[in-house]
Amino acid sequence: MRAVTVHDTVLSVVEMPTPAPGRGQVLLKVLRTGICGSDLHVRVEADGSADIAAEVGYPHFMRREHSVVMGHEFTGEIVSYGPGCRARWRAGSQVVTLPLLRVDGEVHMTGLSEAAPGGYAEYVLADEDALLPVPHGLDPDLAALTEPLAVARHAVRMGGLRRRDPAVVIGCGPIGLAVILMLKAAGVRHVVASDYSPGRRELARQCGADVVVDPATDSPWKRLGDRPGLVTSAPEYYGAGLEALHALRAVRLVPWRRVLRVAKRLGAGPRGPVVFECVGLPGVIEEIVSATPFLSTIVVVGVCMRPDTFRPTMAINKELQMRFSFCYDPADFDETLHMIARGRVDARRLITKVVGLDDVPAAFEDLAAGREAKVLIDPSLG
Structure with a gap:
């Protein structure tokens, strides 16, 4: 699959193997991923963030020398389930997810750890227990905004x-x-x-x-x-x-x-x-x-x-x-998704551009310069 990695502050479009879902995990086809302001910061300040994360008990936060697929604001379609899953939703169902992934008994931050590659890619792994079904008819552009609006x-x-x-x-x-x-x-x-x-x-x-x-x-x-x-x-x-x-x-x-x-x-x-x-x-x-x-x-x-x-x-x-204020709890996440679906928040006003994977490095520069507000990635655009 194609993905965007960051290594030593440099963003690169690369080919990498499509991940296989492990126990309790689900493989999603990425429909949209938002570029978060914290992604812009972490790209150049990864080590400082990793030091703080280690102090509060999370030693797996990405560092400058790591190669990481970022992206923790995404929506996707279910492709397949790993072992031990209950398969609550059919293949093709659209979902959003809390950006947390259990790997070998440890919880990792999706898109901010080498162990949990994120949504700047055609496919991404999610934890089945963290999935929330997207209400019928909700545009993927809007569903992808669930995470930042929950913040x-x-x-x-x-x-x-x-x-x-x-x-x-x-x-x-x-x-x-x-x-x-x-x-x-x-x-x-x-x-x-x-x-x-x-x-x-x-x-x-x-x-x-x-x-x-x-x-x-x-x-x-x-x-x-x-x-x-x-x-x-x-x-x-x-x-x-x-x-x-x-x-x-x-x-x-x-x-x-x-x-x-x-x-x-x-x-x-x-x-x-x-x-x-x-x-x-x-x-x-x-x-x-x-x-x-x-x-x-x-x-x-x-x-x-x-x-x-x-x-x-x-x-x-x-x-x-x-x-x-750091992030949210599962109730905040679920309530936000349904607020978007019911039109209680006009989230579309946030979106200023949708780009493909090839345009992610340029989108980072535009965001850093204040030329854009919310940029979404659609991996199908190339």
């Missing part, structure tokens, strides 16, 4: 937003755009999106962002509006407690303590926006910590491959919450 759904859930809470999305690449789609699907009423690229800003508008900002000329924080509960200075924050006491002590019928307890249970009082960092470059977290209003929740979704710093004292003074 976004998980991040939005981690943010704990209420519909009336403002959201800020920093970076409108594929994951930032997916976060916008999921925020609007969740009913969030005010989404501010920020990106330097005019093309990505236009895509953010199409994905439903209410306000789109070029950070070179405008500030996303100023576009949150004059919303009640937003606090932007220390005197305002610290003085709010005194003002509340002053007002409540004037009402003698109900003890002020009881009123404040009830108000807290109802979620009253100051509350900052939920900010999604979708860039993944050093310095962005510090920029957000410095600029965001008090009491903000920051969800870090962008994968920064290099060491980074921010000022904890600034975050402490503002009482910020920081959360780091």
Whole structure:
């Protein structure tokens, strides 16, 4: 079969044997595979990622000297089953899969390990237990977006937003755009999106962002509006407690303590926006910590491959919450697939190009330069 491998940062189209499914494995004919932003990063920063993965107990992450078929966002048709499978679906059935593969009793990350080649190929192996059938009639282009949209759904859930809470999305690449789609699907009423690229800003508008900002000329924080509960200075924050006491002590019928307890249970009082960092470059977290209003929740979704710093004292003074979102769970994945199938998210807006295997190296360059948003690979195009 034909596939695209990466070795020492170089992408090459090669011929290699079609894999044979092992125990519990299924051979899929690849219909579409998405190029993920993390693939772009890992291509040049593989060793740093592998070192971190080893520290958390996964020693099989790809390294620079390895030859790996990447691609963990894919949909395909079932070709054949390996031994020990239940053969739940007929050959020809279209499926998506969690990008995890059991090999000799160990779990490997599909497309990010030599032991589990990914979807930049005509065929790929999947774990039968990880398969989800694609709803009838769903376009493969859209089914292939299940994985990145599941990442976004998980991040939005981690943010704990209420519909009336403002959201800020920093970076409108594929994951930032997916976060916008999921925020609007969740009913969030005010989404501010920020990106330097005019093309990505236009895509953010199409994905439903209410306000789109070029950070070179405008500030996303100023576009949150004059919303009640937003606090932007220390005197305002610290003085709010005194003002509340002053007002409540004037009402003698109900003890002020009881009123404040009830108000807290109802979620009253100051509350900052939920900010999604979708860039993944050093310095962005510090920029957000410095600029965001008090009491903000920051969800870090962008994968920064290099060491980074921010000022904890600034975050402490503002009482910020920081959360780091990695991927998803099987429920997120399944729910996302059915959201796409039912049209709850208009995922087609993410796709800017579909290419064959021969065009993957050029697509990487276009993505790195910001000329494309989401590029899909169709191996049948050559």
